Amino acid sequence: MLEQPLRTAGLGGAMAAWRTAIGAAHVRDEAELLETAAATTFATDNPPLAIISPADTAGVSACVKVAARFGVPLYPISRGKNWGLGGRVPSGGPAALLDLSRMDGILDYDATLGTLTLEPGVTFRQVYEFLTRQSSPFWLAPIGGSDYSSVMGNALERGEGIGPLGERSNHVAGLEVVTADGEIIRTGFSRFDGARTAALSRNGVGPSLDGLFAQSNLGVVTRMSVWLGKQPVHQTRFRCRFASPAALAKGLDALRELHHQRVLTDCGFTVWNLYKYLALQGRYPWARTGGATPFRLVARGEPEPSFCGGHLHAGSEAIGAASREALELALAPHCDDLKFEVIDAAMRVADPSLDCAFPNPVNLRTAYWRMRDVAAGPDPERDRCGIVWLCPAFPFDGAVVAAAMQKLAEIGFAHKLEAHVGLSAMSPRLTHAYVSLMYDRTVAGEDERAMACHDAMLEWLMEQGLPPYRLGIHSMRVLGTRDGPFERLLRGLRSHLDPQGILAPGRYVD
Ligand SMILES: Cc1cc2nc3c(=O)[nH]c(=O)nc-3n(C[C@H](O)[C@H](O)[C@H](O)COP(=O)(O)OP(=O)(O)OC[C@H]3O[C@@H](n4cnc5c(N)ncnc54)[C@H](O)[C@@H]3O)c2cc1C
Structure with a gap:
């Protein structure tokens, strides 16, 4: 692999060659542009060297060849909205962004x-x-x-x-x-x-x-x-609430069995903890807490339920009704407020957000949970919202998941943050969780506090034998020190395909 200074020494030559290859307008290095790309939803210190935007595969190939010739690494992004995991910031050492957003066919x-x-x-x-x-x-x-x-x-x-x-x-x-x-x-x-x-x-x-x-x-x-x-012939939306971690554990076991029976499909439901749910409804209750953090209902003697929502997809109305009955039978003993709603075509036309396929950005509101004076918008990165994501995978075992959700929340509170925890099932065997630490980047010390909280959670998960299924630029290091046969094979592939380490250094493969 190239030494760090060599990686930037060739930049001038590379810029000229990229400009020749794909046109000067698509090779940019204005300070303001690079500064914007360098800022994501948590503190980072690796601004891109330049932004290169080819229009087609031939252009990508030409840019990669130039990068190899001049020894300047490239970090590919497609749209760069990897919020909570690093946005557009390269994962390791200096690199120019290979921005593929012009290739949008x-x-x-x-x-x-x-x-x-x-x-x-x-x-x-x-x-x-x-x-x-x-x-x-x-x-x-x-x-x-x-x-x-x-x-x-x-x-x-x-x-x-x-x-x-x-x-x-x-x-x-x-x-x-x-x-x-x-x-x-x-x-x-x-x-x-x-x-x-x-x-x-x-x-x-x-x-x-x-x-x-x-x-x-x-x-x-x-x-x-x-x-x-x-799209299913018949679609029923359901939601319910689990009053306690014990109820959640039992409810999850019931959902797993429904999944095994194919009443539910992969990614057919989500479970959110209370704080993720509250963040969708509104902002941090600054007045109620007198400005203190964190906000913890159980400390005030109030319950902290979790929430489940999903869809039953069926090939006919009769199958839909049978699925609903099966779900009700299995879930009702463990939850309260179980509600069903059939979503028909007319309803979807009247309100497109009822359509399961609707790309609804409403969830971005959760990123503004701790923001005091900023209206929720489409770009939390621009609005200086702090978002740090952690993505643990759990066995689909109710007791394991409920205990882990509780422990992650505890670690969050210890760092004065409310961990927003959600999860969905990839199969009847595995769930993927997403833990978001939402804070205000304009408050001094909060970047450091959130990252310390993330690190403590990650450490606990690793100790528990629960490694994450997805990493951000802030958590890649979890792989860095490993040197088993698996890692050596990967490094061998990398050194064969990319002997100079030109593509996305530090991203998953060393
Ligand atoms: C409130 C909120 C909710 C979210 N909900 C979800 C969710 O429900 N599900 C989910 O998955 N994520 C979710 N995210 C995380 C993130 O926003 C999404 O995963 C998003 O899709 C990632 O951005 P992107 O698609 O623009 O990918 P990019 O940022 O373009 O790519 C992600 C990474 O993949 C690599 N890459 C991209 N393109 C290429 C390529 N062509 N070749 C090689 N490598 C490439 C790069 O390393 C890049 O950094 C959420 C984030 C927030 C803040």
């Missing part, structure tokens, strides 16, 4: 089999509007983050959406990848020119490479096919 849509082939810059909103224009019977599971996030960036981070096929990285195929030498490879069946199955299989024939490029720095992905979920 929806290249193919299979209206029979339900696939979309797209470029990195395509956003959730763009897909929703495209499918709506097509009167498509398919949908793409949306996320709780910005509707202007990249579908591809989300998939490559192994992010999860809400609803069927929500565990996105398991439902994509046919990747086109530019490796560090500028070579363009295609995975699965897409390696065969004209393969009619290119978008349909993750494996193709022979060893499957797709997984190498998710949560990785082994290549820049420039094209991907995404599988769409088919």
